[in-house]
Amino acid sequence: MKKLLKITGATLFILLLLLILLPFIFKGKIAEIIQEQIDENVDAKVELADLDLSLISTFPDFKLELNGIKVSGKGEFDGITLVEIGQIETRLDFMKVISGDQIEVKSFGISDAYFHVKVNEDTLANYDIAKPSSAPTEAQEEEEVEEEESSEGGEPFALSVQSYYLRNINVIYDDKPGDVYAEIVNLTHEGSAAINGDLISLATTTTIKELTAKAGGVRYLKKANLDIKFDSEIDQANNKYTFQENHFGINDLMLHFDGYVALPDSETVEMDLTFNTEKTSFRSLLSLVPAVYLTDFEQVETSGNLALGGYAKGAMKGEQLPAFLVDLKVTDGRFKYPDLPKSAENIAIDLHAANPTGVMDDLEIDLRQFYVDLGGNPIDLNARVVTPISDADVKGNLMAHVDLATLKDVMPADSGMSYEGKIDADIHFAGKMSTLEAEDYENFDAKGALIMEGIVYNDPTLGYPVKINHTDLEFTPQKLTLETFDCQLGKSDILASGWVGNYLPYYFNESLLSGGLTVNSNLLDLDELSGPEDENQGDGESREPAGEDGSAENDDVAESMAADTSNQVEEIPANLDFELVSNFKKVLYDNLVMEDMNGKITLRDQKLSMDNLDMKMLGGELTMNGYYETTNPTRPTVDFFLGIRRFDLPQTFNTFNTVEKMAPIAENATGAISTKMKLVCALDQKMEPIDETITGGGDLQTHGVRIKDSDVLTKAADLLKNEDLKDLVLEDVNISYEFRDGRVFVEPFDVKLGDLQANVSGSNGFDQTLDYVVKTEIPTSSLGAGAGALNSALASINQGTGSNLSMGETIKVDLAITGTVDKPKVLPKFGDMEGAGSDKVSDQLKQQAKEELNKLKEEAKKEAEKRAREEADKLKEEAEKKAQEEADKLKKEAEKKAQEEADKLKKQAEEEAKKKAGKELKKLFGK
Numbered sequence: 011m012k013k014l015l016k017i018t019g020a021t022l023f024i025l026l027l028l029l030i031l032l033p034f035i036f037k038g039k040i041a042e043i044i045q046e047q048i049d050e051n052v053d054a055k056v057e058l059a060d061l062d063l064s065l066i067s068t069f070p071d072f073k074l075e076l077n078g079i080k081v082s083g084k085g086e087f088d089g090i091t092l093v094e095i096g097q098i099e100t101r102l103d104f105m106k107v108i109s110g111d112q113i114e115v116k117s118f119g120i121s122d123a124y125f126h127v128k129v130n131e132d133t134l135a136n137y138d139i140a141k142p143s144s145a146p147t148e149a150q151e152e153e154e155v156e157e158e159e160s161s162e163g164g165e166p167f168a169l170s171v172q173s174y175y176l177r178n179i180n181v182i183y184d185d186k187p188g189d190v191y192a193e194i195v196n197l198t199h200e201g202s203a204a205i206n207g208d209l210i211s212l213a214t215t216t217t218i219k220e221l222t223a224k225a226g227g228v229r230y231l232k233k234a235n236l237d238i239k240f241d242s243e244i245d246q247a248n249n250k251y252t253f254q255e256n257h258f259g260i261n262d263l264m265l266h267f268d269g270y271v272a273l274p275d276s277e278t279v280e281m282d283l284t285f286n287t288e289k290t291s292f293r294s295l296l297s298l299v300p301a302v303y304l305t306d307f308e309q310v311e312t313s314g315n316l317a318l319g320g321y322a323k324g325a326m327k328g329e330q331l332p333a334f335l336v337d338l339k340v341t342d343g344r345f346k347y348p349d350l351p352k353s354a355e356n357i358a359i360d361l362h363a364a365n366p367t368g369v370m371d372d373l374e375i376d377l378r379q380f381y382v383d384l385g386g387n388p389i390d391l392n393a394r395v396v397t398p399i400s401d402a403d404v405k406g407n408l409m410a411h412v413d414l415a416t417l418k419d420v421m422p423a424d425s426g427m428s429y430e431g432k433i434d435a436d437i438h439f440a441g442k443m444s445t446l447e448a449e450d451y452e453n454f455d456a457k458g459a460l461i462m463e464g465i466v467y468n469d470p471t472l473g474y475p476v477k478i479n480h481t482d483l484e485f486t487p488q489k490l491t492l493e494t495f496d497c498q499l500g501k502s503d504i505l506a507s508g509w510v511g512n513y514l515p516y517y518f519n520e521s522l523l524s525g526g527l528t529v530n531s532n533l534l535d536l537d538e539l540s541g542p543e544d545e546n547q548g549d550g551e552s553r554e555p556a557g558e559d560g561s562a563e564n565d566d567v568a569e570s571m572a573a574d575t576s577n578q579v580e581e582i583p584a585n586l587d588f589e590l591v592s593n594f595k596k597v598l599y600d601n602l603v604m605e606d607m608n609g610k611i612t613l614r615d616q617k618l619s620m621d622n623l624d625m626k627m628l629g630g631e632l633t634m635n636g637y638y639e640t641t642n643p644t645r646p647t648v649d650f651f652l653g654i655r656r657f658d659l660p661q662t663f664n665t666f667n668t669v670e671k672m673a674p675i676a677e678n679a680t681g682a683i684s685t686k687m688k689l690v691c692a693l694d695q696k697m698e699p700i701d702e703t704i705t706g707g708g709d710l711q712t713h714g715v716r717i718k719d720s721d722v723l724t725k726a727a728d729l730l731k732n733e734d735l736k737d738l739v740l741e742d743v744n745i746s747y748e749f750r751d752g753r754v755f756v757e758p759f760d761v762k763l764g765d766l767q768a769n770v771s772g773s774n775g776f777d778q779t780l781d782y783v784v785k786t787e788i789p790t791s792s793l794g795a796g797a798g799a800l801n802s803a804l805a806s807i808n809q810g811t812g813s814n815l816s817m818g819e820t821i822k823v824d825l826a827i828t829g830t831v832d833k834p835k836v837l838p839k840f841g842d843m844e845g846a847g848s849d850k851v852s853d854q855l856k857q858q859a860k861e862e863l864n865k866l867k868e869e870a871k872k873e874a875e876k877r878a879r880e881e882a883d884k885l886k887e888e889a890e891k892k893a894q895e896e897a898d899k900l901k902k903e904a905e906k907k908a909q910e911e912a913d914k915l916k917k918q919a920e921e922e923a924k925k926k927a928g929k930e931l932k933k934l935f936g937k
Contacts, residue, residue: 055082073101087128087136096122096178119175129185169205176200189227195220201240210244232300235261249273257288262297262307264288265318279326286319292343292357305422306347314343314357324368331368337361343382352385352419371399385420387412395518402518405440408458414465424469431465431478437485439514446515451487456514458485474500474538489513492527500538505530516585524587529594536599579695581616581643588613592623602665603627609634616641620650628665629658630682636689646697649690656682656713681715681740689749701776707748707755715740722780725836726825732788734764752776772827780834782827787820 062075081093101116129135179197183190201214218236223229237259243252250272258265269283287294292314296302302310317339324332343357360378373396380391393406415430423429437458445454465478477498484491489511497504508527515521594607609623617639624633636650659679687708691699717723717738727735739762746757758771763786772782829835 055084056080057082073099075099083136086130086134090128090136091124091126092136094124095120117173117175118171119173119177120179121175121177123176123179125179125181127181127183127185129187169203171203173200173202189225191222191224193220193222194218195233208245208247210246212240212242212244214238214240216240229300234300237264253283260298262289263294277327280324281326281332282321282323284319284321287316290316292316292340293345295338295340295359296343296345301421302345305424309348311346311348311353312344315339315341326368329370331365331370333366333368334364335366336363347420347422350419350422352416354385354420355383357382371397373398384412385416387416387420398518402443403441404443404514404518406438408435408437410435426468426470428468429466432463433465434461434463435459439485439487441487443515443518446487446512447521454487456485456487459483460485487514489525501533501535502539503532504534520585522585522587526589526591528591531593531597532595534594534597536597537601538598579640579643579646579693579697581640581646582613582618582638584616586613597625615639627657628661630654630656630684632657644695646693647691648693648699650688652685652687652689654683654685654687656684658682659715678720679715679717682713683710683715684713685710701752704749704752704776707746710745710747712740712743712745715743722827722834722836725834726784726827729825729836729838732764732766735766738763756782774831778831780827780829780831784825784827785822786825787822789820 057080058076058078060075060077062073062077076098077096079093079095079098080091082088083090083092098120100118127136176197176199179194179199181192181194181197183192185191196219197216198218199214199216201212203213204211216236216238218234220233221231221236222233223231237257239255239257241254241256243254244250245252250270252270253268256267258267264287265285266288267283267285269281271283272280274280291312293310293312295316295318296310296312297307317337320334320336322332322334326332338359338361340357340359343359344353344355345357346353358379358381361380362376362378363374365373374394376394377392378394380389382389387410389410389412391406391408391410394404396403410433412433413431414433417429435458437460439454439456439458441454441456445451460481460483462478462481464480465476467476469476475498479496479498481495481497482493484493489509490513491509492507495504495506506527506529508525510523510525512521512524516523590611590613592607592609592611595605597604597607605626607623607625610621611623612619612621617637619637620634622633622635624631626632632655633653634650636648638646638648640646659681662683663677663679685708688706689704690706691704694700717740718736720736720738723736723738727733743759743761745759748755748757753773753775755773756771758769761768761770763784766786766788768784768786770782770784772780774780774782824839826837826839827834828837
């Protein structure tokens with residue numbers, strides 16, 4: 011018995027020791043495995059602050075914690091955080107894992123997490139960080155098949171998750187190409203799950219403190235509160251999802267729903283769902299109005315009744331939809347803010363939307379009534395649409411008389427926001443679309459008017475006031491007639507009149523919308539109208555600082571990021587046919603001033619055409635004819651003829667980056683130019699020309715053009731010993747040019763270089779490469795001491811060949827200009843000398859010149875290589891010395907710290923193990 015007790019005690023001691031030591035033994039290995047899996051599967055920078063593994067303190071549960079996880083992008087998204095997670099925690103039942111009966115997860119959760127999903131203008135997404143997986147080998151495929159076969163014959167998979175959770179989860183989704191933005195602040199999701207073979211049972215609750223969503227420039231939700239309960243059973247064998255005791259709440263509106271959704275095959279969705287409201291108070295529906303809900307909603311007095319319910323039943327396959335019904339009724343609705351003198355009264359809503367068959371053409375939407383009296387401002391609306399596909403039959407009436415200045419007595423305005431003015435609307439329409447398409451306007455009823463007078467609207471987020479002095483819009487079946495539109499947008503004024511035809515077929519069937527407008531303005535400030543620039547853009551990380559509740563301090567800044575689509579193709583809709591006659595006295599755009607802009611702009615067939623669009627700009631005048639079209643929105647094209655008269659060169663170069671590519675020497679030029687230019691090219695997704703597609707050309711005339719401090723001219727002047735060449739004047743020079751193969755080709759033209767006459771020809775690439783030849787003759791006297799040396803060389807040649815060569819008064823020189831704009835190269839080539847016998851020695855001179863040039867090149871090359879090697883060796887030696895010193899220092903510090911930590915942990919473990927073992931032995935043996 012005594013021996014048995016000793017064995018038992020020793021065994022317990024060993025088990026206890028293992029429980030203490032196992033986490034320490036395997037912690038490093040687990041961290042290593044996690045890092046290996048990340049490196050193999052994730053193309054991003056992943057940081058893990060700490061890994062905690064425990065068994066003794068949670069026995070019989072096994073707990074694993076990952077803390078301080080951060081995932082940052084690479085390449086295009088370098089420095090931008092995709093994921094930042096405070097903690098991931100998992101707790102398993104250790105004994106059940108060992109027995110293998112069932113995996114039981116006591117808990118699994120993620121807390122304090124931040125996700126920032128970005129899709130940039132090039133449709134690259136920062137969440138696309140998974141590395142491509144390699145194809146499995148035959149051995150791996152056979153192993154997978156064997157595992158599947160063995161699992162089919164074994165016990166069904168069983169997994170129980172007693173609790174899983176997501177706590178304080180914050181998400182920003184920013185999709186610029188799709189113009190979609192969403193933000194979630196403080197999401198909490200908790201639940202439990204049980205898997206038994208093909209059956210999965212879920213019981214979950216979800217709350218979101220704030221949800222904001224925008225799409226296509228329209229904000230659908232702003233800081234909405236969500237409360238969702240979702241209990242369901244999933245039958246994987248039959249792809250059936252059954253919902254039980256569920257609800258969906260947004261702000262104060264709570265909907266209950268139950269039923270099921272099944273997917274019997276890949277093309278069919280079957281459903282039988284019903285829903286209704288829990289609360290029957292009008293207050294629930296009122297909470298969906300952001301302007302009301304976000305302004306002291308708890309203090310708002312409300313009354314009135316609400317009824318909301320419906321169903322969806324049947325199959326959805328192809329164009330077939332399930333039958334559905336939505337009924338919404340509000341009666342005797344009213345709300346009043348306690349601090350305001352007036353209330354909204356007599357609110358009534360009666361909406362019926364139904365499709366009893368599931369065929370889209372059987373859809374009926376009937377807004378039988380929408381009425382509200384906003385403190386003496388009545389709005390009365392009704393509308394009905396049936397047979398929307400085959401032949402939309404529409405009917406509607408709108409009557410409104412609103413004095414905006416009195417609305418502040420009913421609803422509080424946001425800080426700094428104000429509005430005034432009057433809106434009167436009396437509009438009626440009834441009939442079928444086929445009647446309009448047949449131009450049978452007498453049998454379609456459409457009449458009325460919309461008049462706005464003295465509208466003044468101020469909103470700090472807009473950045474400028476809006477004033478509509480007068481607008482008069484008349485309705486007939488054929489068209490909308492804009493008699494007058496007189497408005498002031500900030501500093502910009504607009505006076506317009508015109509018409510819009512086919513507006514109802516366009517709205518209901520997306521038919522062609524036609525129209526014509528005449529627009530006049532004394533000042534159109536497009537910079538102001540486009541809004542303030544986002545100061546946070548371009549700094550890589552765009553996360554906003556969060557308050558104690560995890561919410562962003564300024565959500566408008568984050569939303570403005572999503573609204574920026576300046577680097578996207580502006581696609582022209584195919585169903586627009588508009589003519590715009592413009593007369594703008596001054597237009598401001600991107601620090602460019604345009605004056606007296608007149609002409610016609612046409613939108614037709616996905617093409618924006620400009621006909622004799624004249625304007626004054628850059629110190630001169632411009633006439634444009636041509637078009638921009640987007641029949642292929644991934645590769646739009648332009649085809650323009652530009653008539654430019656006396657554009658100021660410095661202003662032109664600083665305004666258009668295209669000039670830098672086409673005429674880089676203009677950077678050092680003053681004066682003016684005129685040109686008639688044809689430009690045809692395709693554009694990329696940033697609306698910039700694709701170099702290799704540019705074709706066209708034209709003729710250019712100079713007006714007092716002067717070029718100074720150019721690297722090319724400086725090098726030419728130094729080579730020819732002529733300082734006058736550093737200052738080039740081009741007065742009334744005519745140049746013909748052509749765009750092709752990514753270059754600008756210049757036809758030969760004559761120019762005066764100081765006192766020299768020269769001829770210039772060649773090309774420069776849009777990639778900034780140069781290939782020009784300048785032909786001229788220089789006086790022999792300008793060579794100075796070099797002339798004497800050349801005369802001595804010629805005397806030696808004459809004596810050896812029997813020739814009679816002399817330099818003459820001038821020497822022909824060809825300057826080859828190559829290299830790039832930043833690093834130009836200028837090489838001279840001298841022409842033949844005068845005198846008898848020149849033909850005899852021509853080849854000899856060329857050969858000698860070639861040999862001398864090669865000799866100079868070789869010497870220069872050797873000298874450059876020598877200097878490069880010496881400098882490289884010096885830098886390498888210094889870098890290696892510095893790196894070795896730093897490495898030795900870090901190594902010593904790391905070894906010392908690691909040894910100290912290891913000794914400390916070892917000593918603590920030994921002392922704790924001895925202490926616990928001693929206690930256990932005393933208990934067992936009384937010693």
